[in-house]
Amino acid sequence: MTTYVPVAETEARQEPGAPHYLNVTHGFRSWALTLDHKRIGLMYLIGTVASFLIGGLLALLIRVHLWKPEGAIFDPELYNQVFTLHGVFMVFFFIIPAIPAALGNFVLPMMLGAKDVALPRLNLASFYLWLCGLVLATIAIIFGGVDTGWTFYTPYSIQTPTAVIWMGLGIFMVGFSSIFTGLNFVVTTHKLRAPGLTWFRMPLFIWAVYSTSLLQILATPVLGITLLLLVFERVYGIGIFDPKMGGDPVLFQHFFWFYSHPAVYIMILPAMGVISEVISVHCRKPVFGYRMVAFSSLAIAVISFLVWGHHMFTSGQSEWAMMAFSFLTFFVGIPSAIKEFNWVATVWQGSVALTTPMLYALVFLIIFAIGGLTGIFLATLSVNIHLHMTYYVVAHFHYVMMGSTAIAFFAGVHHWWPKMFGVMYSEAWAKLSCLLIFVGFNLTFLPQFIMGSQGQIRRYATYLERWTPYHQASTVGAVILGVGFAIMVAYLLHSLLGVRKARRNEWGGVTLEWDSPSPPPLENFERPPVVTREVYDYSVLNPKS
Amino acid sequence: MSAHSAHAEAHGHAPGAPVLVTHHHVSTVAILTKVFLTLVILTIITVGVSQVDFGSANMVIAMLVAAVKAALVMTFFMHLRYDTAINNIFILSSFAFLALLFVFTLTDFSTRKAVNPIHAKRAPIAEPDTHYLWKTPRTKEHKHE
Amino acid sequence: MHTPQEAGGHGAGHDAHHHGVVVPAPPGFVPHVVAHHFDTAEAEFSADKLAMWLFLATEVLLFGGLFAAYFYYHGVYPETFKVGGHQLNWRLGALNTLILLFSSYTMAMGVRAAQLSQKALMQKMLGITVLCGLGFLVVKYFEYAAKVSHGLVPARWFSDHDHVMAGVENGHLFFNFYWTMTAIHGLHVLIGMLLILWVMKGGAKGRFYGGYYLPVDLVGLYWHLVDLIWIFLFPLLYLVP
Numbered sequence: 058m059t060t061y062v063p064v065a066e067t068e069a070r071q072e073p074g075a076p077h078y079l080n081v082t083h084g085f086r087s088w089a090l091t092l093d094h095k096r097i098g099l100m101y102l103i104g105t106v107a108s109f110l111i112g113g114l115l116a117l118l119i120r121v122h123l124w125k126p127e128g129a130i131f132d133p134e135l136y137n138q139v140f141t142l143h144g145v146f147m148v149f150f151f152i153i154p155a156i157p158a159a160l161g162n163f164v165l166p167m168m169l170g171a172k173d174v175a176l177p178r179l180n181l182a183s184f185y186l187w188l189c190g191l192v193l194a195t196i197a198i199i200f201g202g203v204d205t206g207w208t209f210y211t212p213y214s215i216q217t218p219t220a221v222i223w224m225g226l227g228i229f230m231v232g233f234s235s236i237f238t239g240l241n242f243v244v245t246t247h248k249l250r251a252p253g254l255t256w257f258r259m260p261l262f263i264w265a266v267y268s269t270s271l272l273q274i275l276a277t278p279v280l281g282i283t284l285l286l287l288v289f290e291r292v293y294g295i296g297i298f299d300p301k302m303g304g305d306p307v308l309f310q311h312f313f314w315f316y317s318h319p320a321v322y323i324m325i326l327p328a329m330g331v332i333s334e335v336i337s338v339h340c341r342k343p344v345f346g347y348r349m350v351a352f353s354s355l356a357i358a359v360i361s362f363l364v365w366g367h368h369m370f371t372s373g374q375s376e377w378a379m380m381a382f383s384f385l386t387f388f389v390g391i392p393s394a395i396k397e398f399n400w401v402a403t404v405w406q407g408s409v410a411l412t413t414p415m416l417y418a419l420v421f422l423i424i425f426a427i428g429g430l431t432g433i434f435l436a437t438l439s440v441n442i443h444l445h446m447t448y449y450v451v452a453h454f455h456y457v458m459m460g461s462t463a464i465a466f467f468a469g470v471h472h473w474w475p476k477m478f479g480v481m482y483s484e485a486w487a488k489l490s491c492l493l494i495f496v497g498f499n500l501t502f503l504p505q506f507i508m509g510s511q512g513q514i515r516r517y518a519t520y521l522e523r524w525t526p527y528h529q530a531s532t533v534g535a536v537i538l539g540v541g542f543a544i545m546v547a548y549l550l551h552s553l554l555g556v557r558k559a560r561r562n563e564w565g566g567v568t569l570e571w572d573s574p575s576p577p578p579l580e581n582f583e584r585p586p587v588v589t590r591e592v593y594d595y596s597v598l599n600p601k602s
Numbered sequence: 603m604s605a606h607s608a609h610a611e612a613h614g615h616a617p618g619a620p621v622l623v624t625h626h627h628v629s630t631v632a633i634l635t636k637v638f639l640t641l642v643i644l645t646i647i648t649v650g651v652s653q654v655d656f657g658s659a660n661m662v663i664a665m666l667v668a669a670v671k672a673a674l675v676m677t678f679f680m681h682l683r684y685d686t687a688i689n690n691i692f693i694l695s696s697f698a699f700l701a702l703l704f705v706f707t708l709t710d711f712s713t714r715k716a717v718n719p720i721h722a723k724r725a726p727i728a729e730p731d732t733h734y735l736w737k738t739p740r741t742k743e744h745k746h747e
Numbered sequence: 748m749h750t751p752q753e754a755g756g757h758g759a760g761h762d763a764h765h766h767g768v769v770v771p772a773p774p775g776f777v778p779h780v781v782a783h784h785f786d787t788a789e790a791e792f793s794a795d796k797l798a799m800w801l802f803l804a805t806e807v808l809l810f811g812g813l814f815a816a817y818f819y820y821h822g823v824y825p826e827t828f829k830v831g832g833h834q835l836n837w838r839l840g841a842l843n844t845l846i847l848l849f850s851s852y853t854m855a856m857g858v859r860a861a862q863l864s865q866k867a868l869m870q871k872m873l874g875i876t877v878l879c880g881l882g883f884l885v886v887k888y889f890e891y892a893a894k895v896s897h898g899l900v901p902a903r904w905f906s907d908h909d910h911v912m913a914g915v916e917n918g919h920l921f922f923n924f925y926w927t928m929t930a931i932h933g934l935h936v937l938i939g940m941l942l943i944l945w946v947m948k949g950g951a952k953g954r955f956y957g958g959y960y961l962p963v964d965l966v967g968l969y970w971h972l973v974d975l976i977w978i979f980l981f982p983l984l985y986l987v988p
């Protein structure tokens with residue numbers, strides 16, 4: 058056993074023909090039945106990015122449709138289906154699994170110095186559960202789509218003739234896939250850390266994914282039973298959520314948001330972990346206030362269970378409950394702000410390398426600040442009544458989900474791409490695409506804040522003449538955003554040709570995954586790693602200074 | 603064979619020697635039997651108490667007895683008492699988070715009719731006729747299509 | 748600390764070359780090979796056990812949702828739930844409670860036998876546990892049949908042709924809870940029985956002994972959880988307070 062010293066090997070490139078996880082075995086079966094966390098992560102990466110592209114295409118269609126006040130493409134029924142599918146694909150098939158299941162699967166065991174996750178078979182099973190969910194969702198689209206919105210509120214979801222049952226079962230499966238992934242990561246973090254890797258030497262990405270996993274384990278089962286009851290409701294008419302049969306639809310909303318508010322943090326927490334890693338590596342500095350950032354992840358996880366009622370301020374919930382929920386919601390701002398300030402403090406006086414991952418991280422810092430601050434207005438009970446169901450809400454959660462989580466996902470993809478495939482992409486094209494995405498994103502959603510605050514209601518296929526300029530600006534932004542992503546797909550695929558080989562430690566990181574060749578061998582490390590230094594100790598890279 | 607020597611074997615002091623007895627905790631037959639008999643007695647108590655009307659206390663008693671039974675099953679049959687701290691923490695926190703679902707949902711339900719006194723001073727609030735949908739009798743012709 | 752022994756055979760079932768620690772077994776048993784990514788048998792045991800407890804935590808929350816809904820509607824329609832509860836046969840419910848408690852007891856005895864490498868006793872105890880599960884389902888079948896004969900069937904087929912629920916609001920709601928909760932619980936009983944049979948199959952081949960009884964232990968935990976849920980279901984459905 059040797060102690061981890063990456064200095065000498067920073068520059069080393071993988072020997073041509075050396076065995077690594079991509080070429081060690083061949084053929085369809087070697088992938089379909091693989092138990093290697095890296096291959097499973099890669100399959101998730103392909104699956105989630107494909108879902109993202111489908112969801113993105115639907116979003117573009119929505120924006121093009123809204124070019125004209127009377128709507129350009131769809132009749133209203135079809136429009137309802139398109140925005141529902143956009144939401145379902147983006148939330149359940151892209152954002153929730155993207156960072157934990159795709160990047161986390163690849164990176165987390167390596168960061169821990171483990172050979173694999175604790176339960177490799179369960180890991181593969183989760184992937185197939187996710188795939189089955191995707192198949193059921195596709196069946197739902199074939200059997201008439203779904204037009205309830207991604208929230209499936211009763212009683213409409215009981216009455217609509219569309220394929221709610223198929224979609225409900227699909228999301229039930231995706232939910233259990235998410236539970237099993239989270240369970241696997243918690244066990245791996247507890248049981249498979251390398252010798253010397255104490256809890257406070259763990260990279261912040263691990264802390265974030267660990268907190269996310271706790272949320273997945275504790276919140277998702279309630280979504281599971283809720284969707285199951287909804288399916289029973291439609292098949293048997295059990296009446297629990299059906300007002301015609303004595304049920305209370307508000308109870309459905311309670312159950313749904315008991316999961317779906319924590320789910321917002323299932324989406325954002327791993328993104329925060331990625332940002333911590335990227336900022337630290339590309340600024341060559343330990344993350345400022347490491348322990349505070351680590352604990353704030355856990356704090357967010359716990360607080361997120363106390364606030365779900367803020368989605369129900371116009372549902373007929375009791376006033377006392379609403380006051381409690383509004384009050385508690387403000388507390389989420391504290392750990393989120395701790396993180397934001399600590400990241401900024403990390404960048405300050407760091408030796409910032411403006412690489413593509415770092416650019417995405419900076420975009421994240423700006424957009425997350427806007428997304429977080431606009432949430433404070435929505436948390437305020439009285440203001441919420443005014444803003445409820447408007448484009449303001451749409452803009453707010455897109456700033457958090459798309460502008461923060463998806464951006465952080467792409468920061469992570471660019472950060473770990475050289476490690477995953479042993480190749481580097483074109484930085485010039487990558488920076489251009491990042492710029493387009495930044496401009497396009499803000500142009501799409503800033504106008505929505507404005508028209509939302511003035512009362513433009515969401516989820517309608519048509520709108521009043523007076524909103525035309527805002528909607529058209531938003532559509533132009535969406536097209537720019539689409540071009541940005543098209544460029545990204547092109548240069549990433551091109552990089553796989555292997556024109557530029559990546560170095561072993563492409564960015565000069567000091568977490569354990571960089572102590573392995575690019576791409577890594579089957580069991581991750583040439584020698585079992587032993588950790589002897591504190592986390593983010595960059596002095597190891599240039600011992601002379 | 604004593605538990606101690608099995609412990610030594612599992613830790614490799616005598617590699618190759620067969621592990622006949624686990625080095626984990628093994629419950630005695632006596633304790634398992636006692637727990638089972640206690641559970642039976644508690645079941646009888648549950649049924650007995652339910653035949654007497656204590657008003658709303660019936661629910662509290664029934665749930666308390668059930669909680670004691672559950673605790674016995676978890677502590678002894680499921681070995682939690684001899685299990686690691688972290689396993690204890692996780693399973694107990696699942697009950698804690700479930701409690702959150704109960705507390706907030708039932709708070710909403712039980713204060714649904716309470717009117718905020720600040721509002722009450724300004725104007726009388728009409729009884730809304732759209733809520734409390736459960737007062738509507740179930741209609742026979744209702745269909746789910 | 749420990750001397751890992753290289754496994755001779757290729758039994759671990761991982762992607763390429765696999766090698767794992769072997770836990771020596773007494774005569775008549777098949778030695779267990781630890782999965783390649785664990786250094787010791789103890790690491791594997793504690794990881795898998797933690798995973799099982801986390802899974803049980805998700806089961807607690809899954810059923811917890813149903814219980815939360817139960818309490819919610821019990822608050823809305825106390826009379827309905829009281830009258831509905833009286834329609835159920837509490838004697839059969841109590842019988843089933845005793846059956847499940849006894850099966851938990853035999854399950855715990857089975858795990859104990861596995862820990863002590865007492866193969867025959869383990870198989871016997873697990874067999875009794877499965878039979879108890881079967882007995883539970885048979886009793887449940889007679890209960891269900893009685894309800895069906897009164898038209899107290901789930902949801903949209905609810906007819907209540909003997910008018911036992913005529914005096915209360917939304918009488919169907921209680922029975923919808925009854926059917927949903929007991930059906931999901933019954934499904935868990937069935938899955939538990941299949942899991943125990945699967946463990947018995949491995950037990951017959953001599954896979955489980957003092958050094959490796961993990962599957963027996965994990966399936967046991969699952970079975971106890973099914974019992975645990977019934978402990979709450981019984982008073983809430985049959986003895987509605």
Ligand SMILES: [Cu+2]
Pocket residue numbers: 317318321364365367368
């Ligand atoms: Cu929320």
